[in-house]
Structures are given as structure tokens and as C-alpha cells.
Amino acid sequence: MRRTDRLRACGVLLALAGAASATTPNGLPGVPQPAPASAPSAQPAWASMTPQQKRDLRARYAAWQALPDAEKLRVRRAGAALVAMPVAERQALQARFAGMDQMHREGWLLGPRLGAAYARLQPLLGYLPAAQREPMLNLLEQLDADSLEQLSLISQRTPPQDRAALREALLAVAPAQRAAWLREKVGH
Known part of the structure; x- marks a missing residue:
């Protein structure tokens, strides 16, 4: 995967973070990892969320479900690459994403291809x-x-x-x- 493709897919991955099950590392969708037998249930975490947090999580999950299979595959590969990155590089990428305008961060929910174009399409789609x-x-x-x-x-x-x-x-x-x-x- 080319670096630009990886960065685009990572943008989607970061936008979707938390949309996958609790058994994924860092909440990265499509990057399954077996949960330890002693892992706490996701139910208490859900119960402690605010209504806005629950809405956000549902929206990210719906966005993940709506991605075409080819886009999901790109995001899964980016997730594996992100997990394999040195911690400092991963944190820098996460900080770069967090520093984006919220509107543009949410545009990445459309997938790597459309997410990359969203800033330019936003006037029409916003x-x-x-x-x-x-x-x-x-x-x-x-x-x-x-x-x-x-x-x-x-x-x-x-x-x-x-x-x-x-x-x-x-x-x-x-x-x-x-x-x-x-x-x-x-x-x-």
C-alpha cells in the first residue's frame, strides 16, 4: 500500500475509531484481536456513555457498515499498518487527524477515496x-x-x-x- 493510500485509509480508520467491537486494539475497526478471557464486558462502557457519545458511536458504526467491501479492505490494511507503526508515529498521525476541522474529520467517514476528496466536495455536500x-x-x-x-x-x-x-x-x-x-x- 502506497504511503498516500495508507494515510487516506488511516484517516478513515481514525474517523471510524470506536465503531468496531471492543475486541479491536485502540478501537480500530476491522482489525480484530482476540479479547483476553478477563476482558470486561462492553455493556458497562456503553451504559456509562452520554447520549451524544452513543449517537457518535452509532454514526461511526453505520458509516463502517456502509463502506463498500473494497474500501473496508483498504481500511483493514491501514489498521494493521497503523497498529504496527511505532507509537510516536501513530500518535503523530492521530494528533494530525485530531487537529483537522471536525467537518473534514467526519468527511473521512465516507471512506478513503471520498474522504480524500471531501474537503473539496464539502461546499456541495455539506x-x-x-x-x-x-x-x-x-x-x-x-x-x-x-x-x-x-x-x-x-x-x-x-x-x-x-x-x-x-x-x-x-x-x-x-x-x-x-x-x-x-x-x-x-x-x-
Whole structure:
């Protein structure tokens, strides 16, 4: 796994931390490790959480469940690499992630590929109506790297008052026509 791929997958891993079972080291999803026989039950920990902590944990778990299998595999590999890192390097990576804006940290919940593009897509996706969330995420998963980059440019160039219309128009474009539609919008 290339270093940039590992860093992207680690971003997802850190965003999802705590979403996996209590038997994973450092709460890293998809990196199972047998729990010692004397390990305490997860129930007391759950019972001591605030409602906000429980909501956050549920959201991270749902994000993990929603990742495509290929993205989960990348995150699992990154988890193994993260666990194998020297403690200082792992802590530096965790500190770098913690230093990011919360909005961008949460963007990593979309997986390594979309998480890496989220900062540029945020103007378009940041205030996505609930009814458009699933169709838009499905659409984003279908885009190739060039189309995703073009959508990132369009997202950044579109004034706030025009973003809802842009999302509706994008969702209305047939999948076979999206690449051409995006190129036309970018001006290529």
C-alpha cells in the first residue's frame, strides 16, 4: 500500500475509531484481536456513555457498515499498518487527524477515496438534504477519479445559492451521461 493510500485509509480508520467491537486494539475497526478471557464486558462502557457519545458511536458504526467491501479492505490494511507503526508515529498521525476541522474529520467517514476528496466536495455536500444523501453517495461511488475531480472543481466554483439546483441537476443526469455533463460544467 502506497504511503498516500495508507494515510487516506488511516484517516478513515481514525474517523471510524470506536465503531468496531471492543475486541479491536485502540478501537480500530476491522482489525480484530482476540479479547483476553478477563476482558470486561462492553455493556458497562456503553451504559456509562452520554447520549451524544452513543449517537457518535452509532454514526461511526453505520458509516463502517456502509463502506463498500473494497474500501473496508483498504481500511483493514491501514489498521494493521497503523497498529504496527511505532507509537510516536501513530500518535503523530492521530494528533494530525485530531487537529483537522471536525467537518473534514467526519468527511473521512465516507471512506478513503471520498474522504480524500471531501474537503473539496464539502461546499456541495455539506448541507445535503436527507432525501438526497443516499442517491448522492451512490452517485459519488460510481464516479471515476477524473469525474470526481471535475465535481470537486464545480463544487468549489458554485455559489451557495446555486448548490441545491446543481445537486438536483447532477442527480437527474443519466449515469452514462455524467462524465460528459461534468466536463461541460467544468468547461473542458
